[in-house]
Amino acid sequence: MTPNRLSVINRDTELEAMKLSDTREYNSPARAQAKAETRERIVDAVVRVVLDDGIHAFTVQNVAEKAGVSHRTVYRHFKTREELLGALAASLDVKVEEYPLPSVPVTIDDIIDVVGPSFEAMGEVEEHFRAYVIASIAMQWQDESRQRRTQAFNRALRSAFPHLSNGEVREAAAVIRSLAGSRSWYQLTFEGGLDSKAAASAADWAVRALFKDLRRRDRVRAKEANGS
Numbered sequence: 420m421t422p423n424r425l426s427v428i429n430r431d432t433e434l435e436a437m438k439l440s441d442t443r444e445y446n447s448p449a450r451a452q453a454k455a456e457t458r459e460r461i462v463d464a465v466v467r468v469v470l471d472d473g474i475h476a477f478t479v480q481n482v483a484e485k486a487g488v489s490h491r492t493v494y495r496h497f498k499t500r501e502e503l504l505g506a507l508a509a510s511l512d513v514k515v516e517e518y519p520l521p522s523v524p525v526t527i528d529d530i531i532d533v534v535g536p537s538f539e540a541m542g543e544v545e546e547h548f549r550a551y552v553i554a555s556i557a558m559q560w561q562d563e564s565r566q567r568r569t570q571a572f573n574r575a576l577r578s579a580f581p582h583l584s585n586g587e588v589r590e591a592a593a594v595i596r597s598l599a600g601s602r603s604w605y606q607l608t609f610e611g612g613l614d615s616k617a618a619a620s621a622a623d624w625a626v627r628a629l630f631k632d633l634r635r636r637d638r639v640r641a642k643e644a645n646g647s
Contacts, residue, residue, distance in 0.1 A: 468481050504560055527579045531630065534598070583640060
């Protein structure tokens with residue numbers, strides 16, 4: 420084998436080794452951790468931009484500056500404001516995962532049981548929830564999990580109150596879904612002046628009062644249907 424041929428083979432071998440090394444580095448736990456930490460910094464920056472600078476300042480560029488990273492870095496993870504808000508919503512699920520909260524209620528008991536604990540959980544990470552509520556309202560944005568919970572509320576009430584009309588069920592589900600959600604928590608705490616514990620108690624009372632009335636109305640409809 421000629422020296423030139425041997426040199427080419429050695430060089431190709433070195434290049435392959437470098438590629439494998441780069442791949443191992445890219446897929447290494449340290450790399451994955453650094454990526455996760457960057458995403459967390461970006462999400463935290465969303466909170467700071469919305470709360471400190473206002474919703475009008477919520478841009479990818481401003482988030483990048485607040486996070487101390489380049490616009491390209493943010494864009495690599497999240498290409499739009501909607502994706503940034505979606506990441507904030509996902510982070511909230513993680514932050515409150517220690518609380519026994521059913522993500523999708525199946526029965527009205529699930530709904531009743533979740534109101535108080537969920538409000539207290541929101542209070543533990545109140546700045547993140549405040550930013551999420553402000554941004555989601557301003558942008559008229561709903562994440563898929565919120566839509567699934569709304570549909571679940573309708574199914575739970577339809578099952579519990581079979582004698583009420585579809586219109587009554589939809590109206591009741593909309594009101595109860597609103598009372599049990601993050602927007603109600605925001606209004607009761609930051610507009611109503613209650614702390615999270617008092618807000619939880621108030622929302623729990625309101626939801627139970629509505630269910631009590633719905634049970635009464637369902638019994639009346641049942642008697643009317645039976646002709647009694």
